Amino acid sequence: MNKSLIAAYLLIWSVTSAAQAIGLPKHHPVPGGIAVIPIGIAEPTTFNGKPVMTLTTTNEAYAIVGLSLSTNPGEHEILAGKRRITFKVSAHQYExxxxxxxxxxxxxxxxxxxxxxxxxxxxxxxxxxxxxxxxxxxxxxxxxxxxxxxxxxxxxxxxxxxxxxxxxxxxxxxxxxxxxxxxxxxxxxxxxxxxxxxxxxxxxxxxxxxxxxxxxxxxxxxxxxxxxxxxxxxxxxxxxxxxxxxxxxxxxxxxxxxxxxxxxxxx
The missing domain is CATH 2.70.70.10 (Glucose Permease (Domain IIA))
Structure with a gap:
């Protein structure tokens, strides 16, 4: 298993564990889903120029990003203060x-x-x-x-x-x-x-x-x-x-x- 794949699995695991611990919504970055993104310190955060929710735990802040059904799969980014943070949206097929x-x-x-x-x-x-x-x-x-x-x-x-x-x-x-x-x-x-x-x-x-x-x-x-x-x-x-x-x-x-x-x- 390559290092980038291991890192991706660790990110998913850490976000899922944090979500369960403090009651965050589930991390499911697909069109119609939610991306729960660690941002370190809480700062005003935007996605596509629109403000998004931020929630803070004892040791971490998270951006809680809603993804519309029209969101294209692939790499996207949020702007936390002046920091650009990328995340991936996966494809999903609805019945x-x-x-x-x-x-x-x-x-x-x-x-x-x-x-x-x-x-x-x-x-x-x-x-x-x-x-x-x-x-x-x-x-x-x-x-x-x-x-x-x-x-x-x-x-x-x-x-x-x-x-x-x-x-x-x-x-x-x-x-x-x-x-x-x-x-x-x-x-x-x-x-x-x-x-x-x-x-x-x-x-x-x-x-x-x-x-x-x-x-x-x-x-x-x-x-x-x-x-x-x-x-x-x-x-x-x-x-x-x-x-x-x-x-x-x-x-x-x-x-x-x-x-x-x-x-x-x-x-």
Missing amino acids: TQHLTIKNRRQVNPLPIDLERIRRERKEMDSAFLHFAVNSKPNTDFQSPVDGPRSSSFGLRRVLNGQPRNPHSGMDIAALEGTPIVSPAGGIVTAMGNYFFNGNTILIDHGQGLVTMYCHLSSIDVEPGEIVDAGTLIGKVGQTGRVTGPHLHWGVSLNNARVDPALFLSDW
């Missing part, structure tokens, strides 16, 4: 999922729907782009609802025979009315009844970490409300574009949609 949606308008929206969708995306984008520099988010999440995973993150979706955007979250199957809780502390920054997502809540946990909860039957929080881990925020439903009752749980990190499973120790 394809075929779904049949009864409401054809939610596959091929009408012009009036498209205007509504644009307004809603602008509202959600504002929440995803917010970055609270001085916050110290807890990234050791609890599951927001009890139930099996019914649809994984990143699936390449085909709706009524037509290719559509990949699945940007995790679907958890549960009966309508099942309680949904916040996986960590944060503040409710947006909510509403959206065309595709149905009744939806967005929670800002700090430093560009935002979680989203879709298709709810009811919402039990208000905009601006501060929530703790375990706070009841709503109940499972089947509003918006769905095939049955479930929670669509999304996670955005530095405005990149990433796999929520990377924040759970028991998935």
Whole structure:
């Protein structure tokens, strides 16, 4: 085994061990994943010109970088203060999922729907782009609802025979009315009844970490409300574009949609 390969394995091992010890998200540097990068001392850090989360342990600081599904595999770099630190993104193949949606308008929206969708995306984008520099988010999440995973993150979706955007979250199957809780502390920054997502809540946990909860039957929080881990925020439903009752749980990190499973120790 050559020295560079040994060094790569040691880096993965050290990052994984640190993540388990202090509750960092899992290091999985693929499109739609997260890169947990040791940076020595904590300094303002950016990726592609955008600020990224930094968390500090007793002996080490880490940049927690969200990688969008459109990230190209290969070598990338972050800028920690004035230091350039490189890391590698590996290729990853997501499976394809075929779904049949009864409401054809939610596959091929009408012009009036498209205007509504644009307004809603602008509202959600504002929440995803917010970055609270001085916050110290807890990234050791609890599951927001009890139930099996019914649809994984990143699936390449085909709706009524037509290719559509990949699945940007995790679907958890549960009966309508099942309680949904916040996986960590944060503040409710947006909510509403959206065309595709149905009744939806967005929670800002700090430093560009935002979680989203879709298709709810009811919402039990208000905009601006501060929530703790375990706070009841709503109940499972089947509003918006769905095939049955479930929670669509999304996670955005530095405005990149990433796999929520990377924040759970028991998935």
